[in-house]
Amino acid sequence: MDVMEALLARKSTPPRLMSSDGPSADEVRQFLTAAVTAPDHGSVRPWRFVVIEGDNRTKLGQVFADALKARDPGASAEAVAKELGRPLRAPTVIAVLARIVPDHPKAPEVEQIVATACAAQNVMLAAETKGYGAIMLTGQNARDPHVKKFFDLNPTDEIVAFIYIGRPSGPVPDKPRPDPAQFIEAFGAGA
Ligand SMILES: Cc1cc2nc3c(=O)[nH]c(=O)nc-3n(C[C@H](O)[C@H](O)[C@H](O)COP(=O)(O)O)c2cc1C
Numbered sequence: 001m002d003v004m005e006a007l008l009a010r011k012s013t014p015p016r017l018m019s020s021d022g023p024s025a026d027e028v029r030q031f032l033t034a035a036v037t038a039p040d041h042g043s044v045r046p047w048r049f050v051v052i053e054g055d056n057r058t059k060l061g062q063v064f065a066d067a068l069k070a071r072d073p074g075a076s077a078e079a080v081a082k083e084l085g086r087p088l089r090a091p092t093v094i095a096v097l098a099r100i101v102p103d104h105p106k107a108p109e110v111e112q113i114v115a116t117a118c119a120a121q122n123v124m125l126a127a128e129t130k131g132y133g134a135i136m137l138t139g140q141n142a143r144d145p146h147v148k149k150f151f152d153l154n155p156t157d158e159i160v161a162f163i164y165i166g167r168p169s170g171p172v173p174d175k176p177r178p179d180p181a182q183f184i185e186a187f188g189a190g191a
Pocket residue numbers: 010011012013135136137138139160161175
């Protein structure tokens with residue numbers, strides 16, 4: 001697919017529209033090869049990727065459920081079950097983590113997160129180019145200390161996204177996109 005075509009057609013695929021057909025190990029490697037071409041000030045390479053497939057999705061669901069119970073000891077059985085099943089909605093989940101180098105001489109924390117987010121977008125586009133549906137989902141789990149500990153993150157590190165990937169089970173509706181003119185501001189507006 002032409003790059004411009006892929007960019008203009010890009011849309012997230014909700015997990016409910018994903019089948020159990022996930023990318024092969026070789027395809028995942030291609031997605032991550034695309035990820036590490038992301039712009040990266042100071043070549044910090046703060047991005048880390050944890051590929052979660054098969055039974056490890058069940059283990060991640062348990063981590064999410066434990067995190068919910070720690071946040072809210074009165075959580076309903078339904079809410080706990082939702083967390084348990086969350087990662088099972090796609091055949092492949094990639095946790096995209098930013099391991100922040102504090103006080104880096106060139107790249108402040110925000111730039112390291114931007115670099116990791118660019119890597120995440122590359123994964124999305126690579127997956128979509130290969131015919132997979134993908135979506136970034138975070139929710140409270142991405143900020144939860146219990147979940148961050150499971151991924152062995154320091155307090156300054158971030159879970160930038162969980163990318164859910166699976167072959168679409170049917171057509172994914174197009175989304176209306178805004179006119180970019182809405183977001184263009186005049187140079188020197190605050191001068
Ligand atoms: C970092 C990040 C985290 C997100 N987390 C969620 C989420 O937890 N739940 C959700 O419904 N959408 C979330 N979204 C939005 C979806 O990924 C998606 O962009 C949105 O549904 C719009 O669809 P589109 O990408 O096709 O425009 C997140 C987006 C980003 C960039």
